[in-house]
Amino acid sequence: MRMVDLIEKKKNSEALSEAEISFIVEGFTHGTIPDYQMAAWLMAVCFAGMNEDETAWLTHEMAHSGDVLDLSMISGPTVDKHSTGGVGDKTTLIVAPLAAALGMYVAKMSGRGLSHTGGTIDKLESIQAFETERTRDAFMEQVSTHGVAVVGQSEGLAPADKKMYALRDVTGTVASLPLIASSIMSKKIASGARHIVLDVKVGDGAFMNTLDDARALAKAMVEIGAKLGRSVCAVLSDMDQPLGRAIGNALEVRESIDVLRGGGPADLRDLSVYLTAKLVQLVEGGTLDDATKRVSHALATGAALKKFKEMVISQGGVWGDDEIYPEMHAAPVVRTITMSSAGYLSSIPARALGTIAMQLGAGREEKTSSIDHRVGLILFKKAGDEVRVGDEFAEIHAATEEDADRAALQLAVWMKTSSHAFAKRPLILDEIN
Numbered sequence: 001m002r003m004v005d006l007i008e009k010k011k012n013s014e015a016l017s018e019a020e021i022s023f024i025v026e027g028f029t030h031g032t033i034p035d036y037q038m039a040a041w042l043m044a045v046c047f048a049g050m051n052e053d054e055t056a057w058l059t060h061e062m063a064h065s066g067d068v069l070d071l072s073m074i075s076g077p078t079v080d081k082h083s084t085g086g087v088g089d090k091t092t093l094i095v096a097p098l099a100a101a102l103g104m105y106v107a108k109m110s111g112r113g114l115s116h117t118g119g120t121i122d123k124l125e126s127i128q129a130f131e132t133e134r135t136r137d138a139f140m141e142q143v144s145t146h147g148v149a150v151v152g153q154s155e156g157l158a159p160a161d162k163k164m165y166a167l168r169d170v171t172g173t174v175a176s177l178p179l180i181a182s183s184i185m186s187k188k189i190a191s192g193a194r195h196i197v198l199d200v201k202v203g204d205g206a207f208m209n210t211l212d213d214a215r216a217l218a219k220a221m222v223e224i225g226a227k228l229g230r231s232v233c234a235v236l237s238d239m240d241q242p243l244g245r246a247i248g249n250a251l252e253v254r255e256s257i258d259v260l261r262g263g264g265p266a267d268l269r270d271l272s273v274y275l276t277a278k279l280v281q282l283v284e285g286g287t288l289d290d291a292t293k294r295v296s297h298a299l300a301t302g303a304a305l306k307k308f309k310e311m312v313i314s315q316g317g318v319w320g321d322d323e324i325y326p327e328m329h330a331a332p333v334v335r336t337i338t339m340s341s342a343g344y345l346s347s348i349p350a351r352a353l354g355t356i357a358m359q360l361g362a363g364r365e366e367k368t369s370s371i372d373h374r375v376g377l378i379l380f381k382k383a384g385d386e387v388r389v390g391d392e393f394a395e396i397h398a399a400t401e402e403d404a405d406r407a408a409l410q411l412a413v414w415m416k417t418s419s420h421a422f423a424k425r426p427l428i429l430d431e432i433n
């Protein structure tokens, strides 16, 4: 087989065979296919696309290019939840212990934040001494004993995807539906869970800005799951504005614990319950109503909070017996911003607010930037809320007074009101089963 022939074939919109896709992924991973040929092939895929079989084969090959987690020794249903990324999205911190409280097993590998979006591993590292790197044995032991462990993605997970993504990033070949779908799903398949709920974010702060694009991505990922023997469903949820109130690592951990204690913002609680109920449905069948009742019960009884605590302590995190929250540092400067006009808040754009939080130090501009776990924003209002002069709009948590000054100026741009009420966009926009 010659790579040049496979580039020509894809350029002419012909479908490749399983053996041909395996040749490409293996050759590129091991360095026998050079970057320039792979880049040409990726560009051909961007224009010609791939059919469902090709996309599933590509996913399978990338998933099996490195370590594949074997969860077969776990004697219960193994589940995973994946979000395509957003601002204030801390549902993993709630869904993972909730699922564990309901008898499911969550062996979760998560990522770090980049640009305006956050990452679960950064959030968990706000907790003093929390270990996000564990040996394989310690990770599996924790999942078997407590039902939940969340660690960083290991270097050996889907290395073909890592190498391909780096090349796509610099060759204008990221924006291809089969490439995005196979990239995301390769890591989910390699993570070993049998049942997977995908939270595909839609809107200003998301990878997919329109409902149509998000639907197409969700459909492609659910199909890959079906072809590779996993039960997968996708929920499409709003990311035009941040989820919950907190943006920033320690602030988001606190807010998640508030939800696990039965409080917290309604949108975060509702989406977390919905995603967990979808997991229950994937595992057990039955109606969404019944699943939702069971999930709400696990929240109300404190069973999910207990699982979260078990996870934190098992991963070395510091949590005193009577403390509401685990030990986390707080930002030295906290400033409240109030409304200077009345009316209905026009918009709370997720991308812009995520960027303000990132510039406070909560996120990374570059992959190698360091972050400050203490800082971020708490937003007291949602788009469309009616506000009066003097109402609290936001709280800035900053490392210095100068940082708080800058964030206050940036926030002022988004405190626009209109005199007309308007319909609020629903939180859950669609689902693909």
Ligand code: URA
Residues within 6 Å of the ligand: 165, 174, 179, 180, 181, 183, 184, 207
């Ligand atoms: N996230 C991924 O993991 N892969 C892509 O291609 C795009 C987003």
